[in-house]
Amino acid sequence: MSHALRPVLRSSTLPSLPSSQSSTTYLCQTCRHARLLKRPKRPYTFTQLVALSDGSAFTMRTTSPRPVYRSSRDTRNAPLWNPSSKELLNVEEDEAGRLAGFRARFGRSFDAGRDTGAGEDTTVHTTHEPDNPASEKKAITKKSKEPTDEDLDAMFAEEDDAQMLEMISNFGKPDKGSSAQLARKKI
Amino acid sequence: MKRSLQLLRPVQQFKDRPICGSCRKELRRAASTQAAAIAEDPSQELESNSSFNLPPPSEQDATRFDPLKSTRYREKKKQALPSSRYQYRSPRFDRGPLAPHRPPPLTDPASRQFVPGPFSQSRLESTYHSTIAADYMAMTYQHRPPGFKPPEKGPRLRAWEGDNPYFANRKLRGPRGGDVLRLLRKPITFRNIPMIERLTVHTYCRDVIRSGSAVLHVAGMVLQEITGQRVITHKSKHPEQGFGLQKGIPIAATVDLKGEAMYHFMDKLVNVVMPRIKDWRGVRATTGDNSGNLTFGFEPDVTGTFPEVENNYDAYPPKMIPGLHITIHTTARADKDARLLLEAFGIPFYGKVVD
Numbered sequence: 001m002s003h004a005l006r007p008v009l010r011s012s013t014l015p016s017l018p019s020s021q022s023s024t025t026y027l028c029q030t031c032r033h034a035r036l037l038k039r040p041k042r043p044y045t046f047t048q049l050v051a052l053s054d055g056s057a058f059t060m061r062t063t064s065p066r067p068v069y070r071s072s073r074d075t076r077n078a079p080l081w082n083p084s085s086k087e088l089l090n091v092e093e094d095e096a097g098r099l100a101g102f103r104a105r106f107g108r109s110f111d112a113g114r115d116t117g118a119g120e121d122t123t124v125h126t127t128h129e130p131d132n133p134a135s136e137k138k139a140i141t142k143k144s145k146e147p148t149d150e151d152l153d154a155m156f157a158e159e160d161d162a163q164m165l166e167m168i169s170n171f172g173k174p175d176k177g178s179s180a181q182l183a184r185k186k187i
Numbered sequence: 188m189k190r191s192l193q194l195l196r197p198v199q200q201f202k203d204r205p206i207c208g209s210c211r212k213e214l215r216r217a218a219s220t221q222a223a224a225i226a227e228d229p230s231q232e233l234e235s236n237s238s239f240n241l242p243p244p245s246e247q248d249a250t251r252f253d254p255l256k257s258t259r260y261r262e263k264k265k266q267a268l269p270s271s272r273y274q275y276r277s278p279r280f281d282r283g284p285l286a287p288h289r290p291p292p293l294t295d296p297a298s299r300q301f302v303p304g305p306f307s308q309s310r311l312e313s314t315y316h317s318t319i320a321a322d323y324m325a326m327t328y329q330h331r332p333p334g335f336k337p338p339e340k341g342p343r344l345r346a347w348e349g350d351n352p353y354f355a356n357r358k359l360r361g362p363r364g365g366d367v368l369r370l371l372r373k374p375i376t377f378r379n380i381p382m383i384e385r386l387t388v389h390t391y392c393r394d395v396i397r398s399g400s401a402v403l404h405v406a407g408m409v410l411q412e413i414t415g416q417r418v419i420t421h422k423s424k425h426p427e428q429g430f431g432l433q434k435g436i437p438i439a440a441t442v443d444l445k446g447e448a449m450y451h452f453m454d455k456l457v458n459v460v461m462p463r464i465k466d467w468r469g470v471r472a473t474t475g476d477n478s479g480n481l482t483f484g485f486e487p488d489v490t491g492t493f494p495e496v497e498n499n500y501d502a503y504p505p506k507m508i509p510g511l512h513i514t515i516h517t518t519a520r521a522d523k524d525a526r527l528l529l530e531a532f533g534i535p536f537y538g539k540v541v542d
Binding site (some may be wrong): 050 | 201277278283302309410415431451454457458461463467468495498
């Protein structure tokens with residue numbers, strides 16, 4: 001198919017071919033002086049081997065004298081060019097569920113509904129390494145360890161206790177803020 | 188087969204040399220017997236005759252041969268040959284079509300304006316010819332049942348209608364709602380598959396007004412480094428009071444890329460530079476000039492990630508590295524077609540599509 005196309009595409013008026021003739025065979029009808037024919041200046045170019053991140057390579061003409069260019073980021077590993085690739089997705093690794101716990105507690109509008117997303121994340125993570133059954137088991141157990149309401153309540157209770165202790169220990173000591181208030185009251 | 192070839196070889200060998208007819212007959216007869224011998228001992232295939240065995244030239248010929256004398260004679264007669272070191276030089280000036288000494292055509296390597304190349308075949312170009320062109324035609328195929336006739340469209344230019352006698356023979360009117368005549372979009376066949384025609388890299392250095400021409404010099408260097416072509420500078424056409432811009436100040440630089448250089452630049456841009464842009468969603472899909480030429484721009488930090496600039500980044504003052512505007516001129520008649528083509532080349536587009 002493509003070979004059948006080729007002869008037509010390769011016509012003499014192929015736009016991909018340099019057709020500098022049109023501009024320079026311009027016949028100056030009005031000017032009668034001799035025009036200087038300048039030699040075109042061409043920067044020196046080298047042939048460079050560009051090695052992409054997946055190991056494929058191609059040659060390129062470039063002004064850079066470096067013979068090999070290795071790219072770390074290119075179309076082979078950029079998510080914009082590989083939208084279906086799961087490896088390139090920006091997945092949050094939250095095995096212990098700590099980030100999910102934080103979000104459940106302090107999450108505001110856009111963060112609040114994410115605790116279901118965290119569960120999905122962990123499942124994605126488990127699908128990454130199914131060859132290792134031990135890690136899978138671990139992940140599942142951790143998933144079961146995900147903060148439930150009881151856990152969170154316990155955490156709150158602990159923190160409440162700590163706050164209570166602090167209040168008791170600070171009782172009777174002149175506080176900066178309180179002293180200022182007292183001064184204000186006196187005035 | 189092999190056997191007959193073996194027989195043929197000695198005959199052909201002798202055919203090339205001038206031999207008398209009788210000798211040739213003899214040789215031909217001998218060829219069959221020789222072939223067997225050669226098969227046994229390949230060294231017999233070598234020619235036994237040698238020029239060393241020939242008799243030397245006669246005394247008379249040797250004395251008569253005097254090249255120096257003959258040259259002098261020719262010079263005297265003003266028929267001297269051009270010297271062996273003679274080289275044609277094309278004229279420095281073009282003195283018009285009627286001048287006796289016209290410069291050779293540009294395709295002639297002797298021409299002063301000859302540009303050699305292409306030196307390599309770009310992988311992108313071969314991909315276009317092998318894959319993209321055929322795919323594009325398949326993608327844009329629209330089935331028409333036999334006997335289908337597309338509805339006739341009205342004329343693009345309207346006639347003047349009215350009682351006014353001056354309307355007769357008047358130049359046709361432009362389209363309704365503006366004078367711009369858009370390009371006609373024809374159905375895509377194997378003859379008009381869009382392709383990239385040329386690519387323009389442009390940079391406008393506004394800092395020239397404030398801090399002098401150094402910015403433009405650096406921009407030109409960067410452009411040349413990136414594209415591998417010489418830069419053309421452009422002067423401001425109009426004075427701009429708000430910017431403090433005067434007329435005739437060199438303020439912009441462009442490079443026009445075609446053919447090999449264009450494809451190499453495109454390849455580099457798509458495969459190496461674009462993926463490294465942070466938080467980039469692609470080229471906005473609304474770009475275009477309605478006739479198949481798409482433009483997009485890059486910030487100065489993106490220019491810094493071109494492999495050539497990155498290679499010796501310290502060579503340029505970091506604040507003077509320019510941003511770029513890249514225009515891709517395609518042979519497509521509409522932006523929609525051009526976008527489809529560039530998507531096939533690997534340029535991502537985002538946003539609302541306007542056709």
